[in-house]
Amino acid sequence: MEQQMVTLADVARQAGVSASTVSYVLSGKRSISGPTRERVEEAIRRLGYHPNAGARALASSRSDIIALMMPLRTDMYVPVMMEIALAVATTARSHGQDVLLLTGEEGPEAVRRVGASGLADALILMDVELEDARLPLLAQTGRPAALIGVPAEPAGFTCVDLDFAATGALCVEHLAGLGHRDIAVVGEAAAVYERRTGFAERTMEGLLRRAGELGVRVLHRPCEGGYASLTATLDRIQDERPRTTAFIVQNESAVDPLLSLLRRQGRAVPEDVSVVAVCPEQVAVQAAVPLTSVAIPALEMGRRAVELVMAKARPGGADGLAAAAPQVDLLAPTLTVRASSGPAPAPSPG
Structure with a gap:
């Protein structure tokens, strides 16, 4: 047999008090004596009463x-x-x-x-x-x-x-310490920068500032992600900065296409070109070449x-x-x- 829903009135009868007293115990809107409160709380436990969310919100002016x-x-x-x-x-x-x-x-x-x-x-x-x-x-x-x-x-x-500004700086510092002086950034889709999304702008801000301090040249190109977009982006980078020896990727959907395209071009990672990513740990670990990365917490x-x-x-x-x-x-x-x-x-x- 289906169990009937316990109501506030049931709790009141069990505790021997009025329904309004039960409501006051639940909402805390009025001071209720210790013995009375204990009787109501015991009745709630015994009956397994769960206040209706809507009623609770009306009683307490909170929705939780x-x-x-x-x-x-x-x-x-x-x-x-x-x-x-x-x-x-x-x-x-x-x-x-x-x-x-x-x-x-x-x-x-x-x-x-x-x-x-x-x-x-x-x-x-x-x-x-x-x-x-x-x-x-x-x-x-x-x-x-x-x-x-x-x-x-x-x-x-x-x-x-x-701290995305520090994240960008950290990526540049790592690559500069390995001797890289021409770095390309494969960024988020252009729309992300057009609406000035905070994390993307702050990454580039910190990255460019640290690159300037370290004497590293940086070329930043937004990318929609996927093979077609990444192919065009990579071709553009190679035309504009043929001496690029490292990539920083802040676009999860561009990670696998980049590694695949570099492999097709006969460019070994990391012997010919290094790749650092800002991405979830799982993306970095499961990539075709496990990626040096800053994880998104x-x-x-x-x-x-x-x-x-x-x-x-x-x-x-x-x-x-x-x-x-x-x-x-x-x-x-x-x-x-x-x-x-x-x-x-x-x-x-x-």
Whole structure:
């Protein structure tokens, strides 16, 4: 026989109190005496009562939901974004929170809708641009929020991200230390730079600055990824910088095509040309030639974003985004040396 759903009225009868008293115990809106509270809590345990989420939200003015804004774009590497989303969802559950996933490209309108509806107690934004149109509205919601990414002006926002500027610098330092002086960067799709996505711009900023300090020439070419686009990009690089001896790749979908095309051209990795990537560990390890790489700490970024937003949501925590000073949590990059990078080849005679 199917078990009947336990109601708040059932708990009230079991505890010998009114339904409103049970509601007050659940919401904490009124002070209830210790013995009465204990009777209600014992009745809840005995009956296995689980408050309806909607009723709980009405009673407490809380939904126990975090909205995760994760625009799914064709020019972004979705597996990394989903890994971050999984970390957000798992960490949120450990705090008794559920996650509302918003994958559309609505931008400010989605922030406005969530803020006005009370659907979520807090918000986490991904795919942050340097001049992100969502941020002014996010500040107006007054809800606890965190960004996975760093805008150009982070004042008043709580952010977590890999330190992409340091990541770019680290890749150049590694190759320069091996004697490479002409490096080509195979970047993200052109649209990623056109909308000034933070992680891509900051990588190039740090990379170019360090290259200048080390006397390394850098040629940066965006790439859509895939064999056709990579073939055209590689041909262009070889025409423009025929002395290129190393590649830095920040485009997961370009990794396998690049290694394949170099092999077809008879260019051995790393004897003839070195390759360093900014990519997930799994992509680097499973490549045809295990890649020297800086890993994307997706799980840590998602976990930290939830921890930061929950700290703001706790009583006594920072009120929404009101603080003027930014809280920017940058994760230090680690470069793991594998089989794809080696000393620069000796220049050809003449």
